[in-house]
Amino acid sequence: MLAVLLLSRNKTATACDLLEALWGDRPPGRPMNTIRTYAWRWRKLLEPDPAGPSVLVARGDGYELAVPDDRVDALVAERLIADAGRALRRGESDAARTLLRQAQDLWRGEPLLGVPGPFAERQRQRLRGLWLDLSEQRITLDLRGGRTEQCVRDLTELVAADPLRERSHALLMEALHREGRRADALAAFRHAREILVDELGVEPGPELAALHQNILTGAPAEPAAPERGRSDDDHDGAAPGLRPLPPPPAQLPPALPDFTGREELLAGLAGALTEQDRPAPAVVALSGMGGVGKTSLAVQTAHRVRRSFPDGQLYADLRGNAGRPVPAETVLADFLMALGTDPGSLPEALAARSALFRSAVDGRRLLLVLDDAHDAAQVRPLLPGTPGCAVVITSRTRLSSLPACFQRDLDVLTPVEALRMLARTTDRRRVDAEPVAAREVLDACGHLPLAVRVVAARLSARPGWSIGTLGERLRAEHRRIDELRTGDLAVRATFELGYRQLTSDQARAFRQAALLEGPVVAVSTAAAVLGVPEPDAEDLLESLVDLAVLQAPHPGRYRFHDLLRLFARQKSRTEHPGETVAVRHRQLDFLLATAREAFRWAVPDDPVGGALAETGTAGRAFADSRSARRWAVDESEAALTLAGRIADGILGPGRPVDRPDGATDPAARPGADGVPALRRAVDLLIALSPFGPDPRLGEGLPTVRRLAEAAVGLQDRRTEGRARFLLGTYHLAAGEPVRAEAQARAAARACRESDDLVVLRQAANDLGLITSYLGRPGEAVGHYDEAIALARALGHRSGELVTTVNAALARVRGGQAAEAVSACESVLRGLRSRPDDVVRAFTHYVLGLALHALCRYEEAVTAFNDCLTVSRNAGLRSHTAQARFRMADSLRALGSRRTALEHARESLAALEEAGAARDVAQCLVVLGRIWTDLGDFTAARGCLERARESSLRLGLPDTEGIAALLDAVPAA
Numbered sequence: 001m002l003a004v005l006l007l008s009r010n011k012t013a014t015a016c017d018l019l020e021a022l023w024g025d026r027p028p029g030r031p032m033n034t035i036r037t038y039a040w041r042w043r044k045l046l047e048p049d050p051a052g053p054s055v056l057v058a059r060g061d062g063y064e065l066a067v068p069d070d071r072v073d074a075l076v077a078e079r080l081i082a083d084a085g086r087a088l089r090r091g092e093s094d095a096a097r098t099l100l101r102q103a104q105d106l107w108r109g110e111p112l113l114g115v116p117g118p119f120a121e122r123q124r125q126r127l128r129g130l131w132l133d134l135s136e137q138r139i140t141l142d143l144r145g146g147r148t149e150q151c152v153r154d155l156t157e158l159v160a161a162d163p164l165r166e167r168s169h170a171l172l173m174e175a176l177h178r179e180g181r182r183a184d185a186l187a188a189f190r191h192a193r194e195i196l197v198d199e200l201g202v203e204p205g206p207e208l209a210a211l212h213q214n215i216l217t218g219a220p221a222e223p224a225a226p227e228r229g230r231s232d233d234d235h236d237g238a239a240p241g242l243r244p245l246p247p248p249p250a251q252l253p254p255a256l257p258d259f260t261g262r263e264e265l266l267a268g269l270a271g272a273l274t275e276q277d278r279p280a281p282a283v284v285a286l287s288g289m290g291g292v293g294k295t296s297l298a299v300q301t302a303h304r305v306r307r308s309f310p311d312g313q314l315y316a317d318l319r320g321n322a323g324r325p326v327p328a329e330t331v332l333a334d335f336l337m338a339l340g341t342d343p344g345s346l347p348e349a350l351a352a353r354s355a356l357f358r359s360a361v362d363g364r365r366l367l368l369v370l371d372d373a374h375d376a377a378q379v380r381p382l383l384p385g386t387p388g389c390a391v392v393i394t395s396r397t398r399l400s401s402l403p404a405c406f407q408r409d410l411d412v413l414t415p416v417e418a419l420r421m422l423a424r425t426t427d428r429r430r431v432d433a434e435p436v437a438a439r440e441v442l443d444a445c446g447h448l449p450l451a452v453r454v455v456a457a458r459l460s461a462r463p464g465w466s467i468g469t470l471g472e473r474l475r476a477e478h479r480r481i482d483e484l485r486t487g488d489l490a491v492r493a494t495f496e497l498g499y500r501q502l503t504s505d506q507a508r509a510f511r512q513a514a515l516l517e518g519p520v521v522a523v524s525t526a527a528a529v530l531g532v533p534e535p536d537a538e539d540l541l542e543s544l545v546d547l548a549v550l551q552a553p554h555p556g557r558y559r560f561h562d563l564l565r566l567f568a569r570q571k572s573r574t575e576h577p578g579e580t581v582a583v584r585h586r587q588l589d590f591l592l593a594t595a596r597e598a599f600r601w602a603v604p605d606d607p608v609g610g611a612l613a614e615t616g617t618a619g620r621a622f623a624d625s626r627s628a629r630r631w632a633v634d635e636s637e638a639a640l641t642l643a644g645r646i647a648d649g650i651l652g653p654g655r656p657v658d659r660p661d662g663a664t665d666p667a668a669r670p671g672a673d674g675v676p677a678l679r680r681a682v683d684l685l686i687a688l689s690p691f692g693p694d695p696r697l698g699e700g701l702p703t704v705r706r707l708a709e710a711a712v713g714l715q716d717r718r719t720e721g722r723a724r725f726l727l728g729t730y731h732l733a734a735g736e737p738v739r740a741e742a743q744a745r746a747a748a749r750a751c752r753e754s755d756d757l758v759v760l761r762q763a764a765n766d767l768g769l770i771t772s773y774l775g776r777p778g779e780a781v782g783h784y785d786e787a788i789a790l791a792r793a794l795g796h797r798s799g800e801l802v803t804t805v806n807a808a809l810a811r812v813r814g815g816q817a818a819e820a821v822s823a824c825e826s827v828l829r830g831l832r833s834r835p836d837d838v839v840r841a842f843t844h845y846v847l848g849l850a851l852h853a854l855c856r857y858e859e860a861v862t863a864f865n866d867c868l869t870v871s872r873n874a875g876l877r878s879h880t881a882q883a884r885f886r887m888a889d890s891l892r893a894l895g896s897r898r899t900a901l902e903h904a905r906e907s908l909a910a911l912e913e914a915g916a917a918r919d920v921a922q923c924l925v926v927l928g929r930i931w932t933d934l935g936d937f938t939a940a941r942g943c944l945e946r947a948r949e950s951s952l953r954l955g956l957p958d959t960e961g962i963a964a965l966l967d968a969v970p971a972a
Contacts (some may be wrong), residue, residue, distance in 0.1 A: 012059040018035050078130070097138060101138060136171060166207060268408075269406065284404060316331045332381065380402070509544060584646070594619030603690050603799075605798055611758045640685070682711070725744065748767065761790035768803070864887035885911075900930050
């Protein structure tokens with residue numbers, strides 16, 4: 001990260017710059033959190049005042065390191081080289097030599113040695129090339145100045161550093177010749193030729209050849225044409241039917257001038273194709289979805305390595321996805337004639353032509369590019385047998401049965417690569433002028449190279465359009481595919497080619513899997529929707545992966561490229577009416593049936609499980625609570641998205657609502673046919689609620705709000721009560737207790753009217769939580785008492801225990817900590833025979849709070865430690881973070897301030913990541929106290945001011961207490 005910040009040309013390194021530089025296209029989970037952690041660590045080292053950064057400064061979504069250019073030796077070296085160039089143009093050779101020497105002296109071994117990441121590797125290569133260039137320039141000036149002896153020593157080292165640079169060899173020959181060492185100069189030429197022929201398979205270039213001739217004859221020589229790198233004896237073993245060898249075939253299509261990115265992959269492909277001393281031909285195979293850039297990459301790679309194949313390059317479009325692949329016999333005939341075979345002597349049989357082709361290329365160094373292969377059977381007869389040849393194959397299908405030395409499934413471009421490609425193929429100034437719109441357009445393209453090329457071509461052809469104009473046209477999903485078309489470039493046409501290759505079962509699986517909601521397709525859900533056993537569903541989905549229309553990021557889980565998903569959904573809508581609704585209902589039934597099972601594992605005796613809507617579908621079974629929780633977390637996003645679709649179907653998409661009073665909106669479209677689906681959607685989210693509200697609260701809140709409004713429109717008070725209960729829990733988790741209270745009260749009213757006692761108990765419990773948060777502990781105890789009475793009436797023992805602990809928490813806040821200790825200890829005794837980790841962790845947590853309030857700090861630390869142990873074992877991350885900062889407060893009171901600081905900082909990072917606003921504010925208060933005790937009053941004030949702002953924004957009752965703490969902090 002420091003290297004990126006120091007070498008950023010525009011001073012500021014954006015988030016995209018940092019992500020691409022540190023990890024390329026393989027970032028870790030939550031990479032921005034890692035970058036922020038790095039920034040925090042650098043500020044500890046660099047900043048005189050971490051509370052007011054002046055060295056490492058945040059700029060937008062990135063950072064800028066405020067270091068002058070003259071303090072960065074790489075930038076100083078570049079400036080010196082530029083100054084030397086200007087001095088040379090003025091005829092000041094001595095000044096130029098001095099500047100170049102100063103630049104060279106700045107190097108200390110290999111730059112960025114040991115620094116990981118793609119950015120560092122690119123900089124190492126760039127700076128190494130820069131050093132070699134300036135060394136050759138400086139030595140050229142030294143030669144002109146007569147310093148030949150030193151030049152010979154320097155050039156000997158330079159040639160050893162990079163033996164493939166012909167310029168260095170030429171300078172060494174010239175230096176030796178000027179010293180009168182003609183034999184050594186000729187020996188240096190022979191050494192250079194051996195290296196170039198052995199390593200690259202090419203003869204020395206015109207400069208070296210002319211210099212060699214000059215040294216031999218003592219007179220200027222015309223540059224000699226490069227030799228073929230093959231002796232005349234190669235012709236003696238020509239296969240029957242071959243005419244005299246024509247010029248080397250050069251059939252490669254032109255490389256794309258705007259080719260962007262994939263540098264690491266290009267280097268890997270080039271290395272595999274040019275590897276020395278291999279026992280068989282090098283075969284590299286690129287597979288991937290249509291439009292992902294396989295052909296462009298193959299051609300770019302072939303041009304990069306063509307000098308290593310002096311006998312030529314052959315190219316064939318095998319049309320593997322065009323419906324009628326080109327027969328291998330036809331391709332072989334074209335290849336043989338290009339190599340000089342008489343057309344009249346071509347055998348008819350495929351095996352005979354293949355054998356003749358292998359004979360024709362034996363002993364030669366040829367590169368073959370076989371584009372758009374249908375399958376391995378089409379390609380196998382086209383493979384040469386000699387180790388000096390190499391083959392690049394592209395195919396939508398992974399050709400796993402071929403003897404390839406390098407196989408790679410091609411992914412889309414990274415966001416940084418896509419942005420560079422757009423800038424190179426349009427006017428960079430337009431991209432720089434609308435960076436946000438450019439990123440939105442690229443997101444709509446899914447960073448698919450073909451789609452990026454299409455939008456770039458459309459923008460180039462329409463200079464009067466802004467990028468935002470095109471972005472608006474791409475925003476509508478129903479017409480996005482059709483917008484991605486210009487001239488003979490069309491995303492739909494490319495996808496159609498692949499779709500036509502599918503069998504009827506594959507096409508059905510492709511469409512219906514694309515209709516499933518959620519970012520990934522679980523094989524169990526796909527099996528339920530397709531109506532086939534899981535092994536058969538997995539086979540179908542895996543066959544789609546092989547055909548590059550589906551991706552498999554993890555075993556048993558699949559995903560679509562966004563544009564392919566849109567294409568499949570359009571196919572379903574236009575060619576199979578009714579499929580969308582049927583798939584949606586089958587997915588809903590399966591998710592609800594499985595969520596009911598997961599709910600029973602989470603809270604085995606909760607009567608809510610028996611009150612959820614029934615389905616006619618069997619769900620998944622779980623072996624334990626961990627597997628149930630894992631499934632619930634994995635499918636929560638799909639469940640939320642599906643529920644939103646169902647609400648949209650009743651309300652119409654996009655209408656904002658928030659009606660806690662329960663009044664009917666006349667714009668809603670009531671209809672009895674929507675009631676069953678809506679009930680199942682709301683019950684699905686309730687069944688998932690024990691596993692925590694959806695972490696993407698920003699998306700979850702409006703979805704649940706629309707479910708509530710849909711229930712109002714359908715005049716279904718039971719479903720409305722449940723939806724408003726969910727909405728209250730979402731507001732509570734988002735740190736919005738005032739809004740949560742309004743929804744919980746509306747939920748309680750609707751549940752009483754519809755006699756929904758199981759959810760009424762939950763709403764009463766939530767009202768207790770909310771009023772306690774809002775500083776009304778006495779009122780909270782009343783709500784808890786109602787919830788406890790309902791739990792007993794329903795036989796809900798775990799619910800009774802949880803609410804008892806909630807009531808104990810309210811008593812702590814109301815100044816009755818001793819009563820809270822007794823209640824928690826009673827609950828813990830009752831839990832000895834019950835494997836309920838959630839209740840146990842919560843009870844230890846509240847017990848710790850009560851003991852802390854009674855100044856029994858050592859016992860409080862023990863209670864919080866018990867909470868941490870249970871929470872970690874059960875995977876309860878929110879409980880872990882809460883217990884950690886509360887324990888930090890007790891440790892502070894005991895005088896263990898440094899340990900307390902470590903716990904509080906880790907807790908704050910976890911709470912900020914989870915978006916737990918209220919807990920973040922309370923953790924900041926603890927941190928403020930710790931910093932005050934440590935004497936860092938600036939840091940203390942910073943934490944307490946943030947806590948006060950959060951409390952004011954959230955409407956919490958802690959604001960006055962935080963203000964008092966702030967007043968007590970001494971001036972810095």
